[in-house]
Amino acid sequence: MTTATVSQNTAQGLPPGLRSAQAAVHLPEVQEMLRRLSGHGLGIFMPHMHDDRTGDFLPLPDEVMQVEAGLEVSFRSAAEITLQAERFLPVAWLWRANAVTAAAACEMVKPAATENDRLTVKHKMSERI
Structure with a gap:
């Protein structure tokens, strides 16, 4: 099981925009962009922060x-x-x-x-x- 596979199962508690970002990693066009970025030593990240009180993910x-x-x-x-x-x-x-x-x-x-x-x-x- 890859980390990307695990993310599909754990993204349910995320806000909609972050859930969408988690799902997008599995799209062929995003994987192609990632392949091209990796040729430059770059990757993809999900911009987020956390609620100070609850630890919840936030955009x-x-x-x-x-x-x-x-x-x-x-x-x-x-x-x-x-x-x-x-x-x-x-x-x-x-x-x-x-x-x-x-x-x-x-x-x-x-x-x-x-x-x-x-x-x-x-x-x-x-x-x-």
Whole structure:
């Protein structure tokens, strides 16, 4: 059994838009898009967040971005993250309002120059030991 097969059985409690996204992965045209994307090192994701109180799946609102920092995920204002391009690396994109829009980002540590003056990008790690 693949993860995709399991998702068919567990998607029943999702909101309609997210249930539709789960079903779409099985469509031949979506699988063809995924095959083509994988040639570029890309994949498909289901933009979502969770209700703080219940943990229920919710569609990701246009004004919210998923952010990973210190190996923890949070949901923050897209406008806030977009204004800090030097600090956050986009890792997921959506097509919104006829344009590519970042939907998720990882917080980065300040780049350091290497001996050949190339900047290295590193993910911000947890401060816990």
